[in-house]
Amino acid sequence: MRQLSIICLLSLLCVGCSKKNETKVRKAIFIIVDGIAADNMERLQPPCIFDIAKAGHYGRAYCGGKVSTYSQTPTVSAIGYTSILTGTWMNKHNVRGNGNIEANYNYWTIFRIAKEQERPYKTAIFSSWTDNRTILLGEGRPETNNLKIDYVYDGYELDTLQFPKQKDDLHIYAIDSLVCHKAADCVRQDAPDLSWAYLWYTDDAYHLYGNSTYSDEYVLKEDALIGKIWDAVQYREQHFNEEWLVIVTTDHGRDIMGYSHGGQSDRERTIWMATNLKQVNKQFTPASLSHVDINPTICRFMGFKLPKDVSFEMDGTSFYGKRDIYDLNIYNYEDKAILSWQADDSETMVDIYMTPTNLFKEGGKDTWQHVGTTRAGNKQFTVDLHDVPSTIYKFEVVAPNNQLTIWDIRDPNRPFAPKK
Numbered sequence: 078m079r080q081l082s083i084i085c086l087l088s089l090l091c092v093g094c095s096k097k098n099e100t101k102v103r104k105a106i107f108i109i110v111d112g113i114a115a116d117n118m119e120r121l122q123p124p125c126i127f128d129i130a131k132a133g134h135y136g137r138a139y140c141g142g143k144v145s146t147y148s149q150t151p152t153v154s155a156i157g158y159t160s161i162l163t164g165t166w167m168n169k170h171n172v173r174g175n176g177n178i179e180a181n182y183n184y185w186t187i188f189r190i191a192k193e194q195e196r197p198y199k200t201a202i203f204s205s206w207t208d209n210r211t212i213l214l215g216e217g218r219p220e221t222n223n224l225k226i227d228y229v230y231d232g233y234e235l236d237t238l239q240f241p242k243q244k245d246d247l248h249i250y251a252i253d254s255l256v257c258h259k260a261a262d263c264v265r266q267d268a269p270d271l272s273w274a275y276l277w278y279t280d281d282a283y284h285l286y287g288n289s290t291y292s293d294e295y296v297l298k299e300d301a302l303i304g305k306i307w308d309a310v311q312y313r314e315q316h317f318n319e320e321w322l323v324i325v326t327t328d329h330g331r332d333i334m335g336y337s338h339g340g341q342s343d344r345e346r347t348i349w350m351a352t353n354l355k356q357v358n359k360q361f362t363p364a365s366l367s368h369v370d371i372n373p374t375i376c377r378f379m380g381f382k383l384p385k386d387v388s389f390e391m392d393g394t395s396f397y398g399k400r401d402i403y404d405l406n407i408y409n410y411e412d413k414a415i416l417s418w419q420a421d422d423s424e425t426m427v428d429i430y431m432t433p434t435n436l437f438k439e440g441g442k443d444t445w446q447h448v449g450t451t452r453a454g455n456k457q458f459t460v461d462l463h464d465v466p467s468t469i470y471k472f473e474v475v476a477p478n479n480q481l482t483i484w485d486i487r488d489p490n491r492p493f494a495p496k497k
């Protein structure tokens with residue numbers, strides 16, 4: 078008997094060894110909890126979200142694109158979700174509000190990217206707002222290559238019999254609760270490769286009562302719901318050979334009183350992220366980190382491959398893995414575009430590409446020209462545009478571990494100065 082148990086123990090240990098040597102199957106889930114300002118998060122320190130951060134990191138980030146440039150993006154819900162989904166700002170994805178949405182599906186969502194991979198990936202959505210799937214992801218539309226989501230738990234807000242309107246819209250909190258329980262069950266049982274969970278009620282609480290004990294209470298209640306999903310992820314990691322990436326964030330901050338959002342004030346632009354990723358790069362710092370970094374982070378973690386044209390449009394940078402360059406800027410001098418950037422790795426080389434068209438926006442193909450190579454540490458490159466007059470130039474600075482993109486929009490009524 079004793080011998081038998083020793084054999085059992087040995088064989089168990091061996092299973093443990095071989096499991097350790099196997100590459101773990103990677104899975105990713107991102108959770109958007111609506112409209113919680115970063116200062117409220119940090120004051121309340123909701124225990125479940127901060128438990129995720131304890132496994133990895135918590136940090137402030139920004140939303141809303143770059144202020145006063147072509148990429149400035151209103152701090153509005155559906156606009157924010159789509160920046161997260163596509164890794165691009167509003168000037169590209171074209172979701173301009175919460176209604177009458179005309180998304181430009183040429184900019185692929187992370188769900189489309191997953192489905193365009195050679196090996197099949199299972200996807201899931203758990204959402205208190207059905208438009209997230211039907212409109213923002215564009216499920217079943219020819220423009221999204223008939224995107225299909227494998228596990229769908231949404232549509233509850235359209236079911237007014239099961240969820241009749243309640244005082245203070247508390248039926249939305251009931252829906253969030255159901256959505257999170259479904260998400261936790263699905264993660265536990267089916268373990269989709271890529272999942273998005275969306276919780277709505279915190280935004281309602283702040284719209285009703287601003288910064289208040291009422292809103293605090295519902296931040297903590299929504300946090301507890303997120304805890305159900307986090308428990309399910311931990312269960313999977315303990316019982317299966319899986320490694321999960323979890324990212325929790327919000328779609329926008331709020332104004333000073335907490336009631337509203339949509340503008341470009343610091344508090345409205347300031348968001349936060351929590352992730353269980355143990356190692357993050359310097360992109361995970363408040364000045365760099367933003368909504369558009371989530372898509373490329375998931376892509377890199379999952380090993381998704383992207384067509385060059387799609388990746389060249391991405392405005393974000395992965396906070397997982399190595400980063401070489403960041404903070405690309407541009408200014409014009411007559412017929413020149415002067416690009417400048419910062420470098421984590423000065424010795425690496427960067428290639429600069431330019432296209433004087435934006436055919437991608439209409440579903441066409443831009444011809445990217447290689448216009449130069451330089452050391453990343455030079456942090457600057459000048460491109461002469463004299464022979465290619467246009468109203469838009471798109472630039473790409475490509476380093477071995479990441480790339481950055483920027484537009485140069487020219488006013489046709491302000492021509493180049495004559496060449497001397």
Ligand SMILES: [Zn+2]
Nearest residue numbers: 111112154328
């Ligand atoms: Zn919102």
